Amino acid sequence: MAMKPSPDNDGRDRGAAREPDAAIVDEAAAALRSYADRAWAGASRRILDHVLTATRRSRPVRAASPDGTVHVSDQVVTMQLADAVDDLPDVRLARARLDLRDDLLVAITVGVSVRYPERIHPLADEVRRRVVTRVREVLGPVRPPVTAADVAVEVDDVTPP
Incomplete structure (x- = not known):
């Protein structure tokens, strides 16, 4: 017009x-x-x-219980990781990839957003610690255990202060 x-x-x-x-x-x-x-x-x-x-497809992740081996949905593990990481004041979980060998969790890659001007290395160490702790809480004492060396932290985004 x-x-x-x-x-x-x-x-x-x-x-x-x-x-x-x-x-x-x-x-x-x-x-x-x-x-x-x-x-x-x-x-x-x-x-x-x-x-x-709606039913969503998910992969079973081996977990240990007092009664033996059980399986937990990979979506449950991912949501638990988000809950653990998002408790940090300057970090948000953007994504998580669980690497499985058959049904055994062998490595985790997490992508995070970090608030500027926070120091990334100390935050990444804390993210690793929280991821390992939460995996242990959710899956129990699986062998071999997931360690901090098995957790890769990638910074996907930096947010303004």
């Missing part, structure tokens, strides 16, 4: 007066912002319920 200056505003003095067309656009934008589709709220709840109950 072409907009032409009105006779009293030839377009040279843009800040002095608003064009009538701009007022119409502003009014329409305000009306759209205030519009809420009530049917979407119900559909949104149904979609969320469906997504939360």
Whole structure:
């Protein structure tokens, strides 16, 4: 849509007066912002319920229990790692990759975002410690155990202070 200056505003003095067309656009934008589709709220709840109950593929990770060997979903392990790392004030877990040999966890790579200007090496050491501790809590005393040497920490992002 072409907009032409009105006779009293030839377009040279843009800040002095608003064009009538701009007022119409502003009014329409305000009306759209205030519009809420009530049917979407119900559909949104149904979609969320469906997504939360959907079966997701996951890999079994060997864990130890007093009764013998059990398996834990790799998604459970990943969520537990996020919980452990996100407790740190200046670090957020962006991703986690579990490396399995058959069903045995042998290595973990985590990608983190770190707040600037925090020192990365001490934070990476703390992330490793928390990852190893949480894996031990979730999987129990599996052999061979995951150690700090088995955890790679990669900085994916640096966030502003």
